[in-house]
Amino acid sequence: MYALANQFFKLDASNVKVGLTKPGEGAAAHMAAHFRNKAWRLFRYRSQKFDTPRSNGQQPQMEHQIITMTGLKPTVAVSSFFGLAEEESGDTIGVALTVIPEAEKTTAILSYAVAHSDIIKKALPSFFDEKFDPRKPLSNLILQRVENFTLSPEFYDGWSEDKKKKVVEYFGKSMQTGEAPPEDADFSLFEEK
Secondary structure: OHHHHHHHHHHHHHHHHOOOOOOOOOOHHHHHHHHHHHHHHHHHHHHHHHHHHHHOOOOOOEEEEEEEEEOEOOOEEEEEEEEEEEOOOOOEEEEEEEEEEOOOEEEEEEEEEHHHHHHHHHHOHHHHOOOOOOHHHHHHHHHHHOOOEEEOHHHHHOOOHHHHHHHHHHHHHHHHHOOOOOOOOOOOOOOEO
């Protein structure tokens, strides 16, 4: 955590040096506090809903939505636990997302607490509609919520410089705001064979 805070302060100092912010007006401390609070709330949720039941010899009350997509190149891999919504108390509601790319198919697994099933289904309706193509909403969810994922170098190298720039800019912004990408954005992380 201290390393992350140090990175924010270095970024703040760099922004002052190049004139983006004035001394003492940077947002490094605010950013560090924001991410610390976010990490703590997510850790607490995971501990309460998943880790504590396991350490007590019980199965956590979880549901899994499994989405299988065929005819795609293996382009993106994900293993992440992130906040998707908040309870009225301000506590985080977390979900786990795993995306497994294989030669013949890509499988996405969304795992969540049974107690929050209705909230998750309301927040991500397209993931529960078998008639809906999951590639765009899944790409958007990854870029909007997942802080660490892997792209195939061959796939990424095939993007235009404009797409790379727009995706990186959106990804950085979404870490702060969590807002959805623009509707017209081509941020697909999947490619047909």
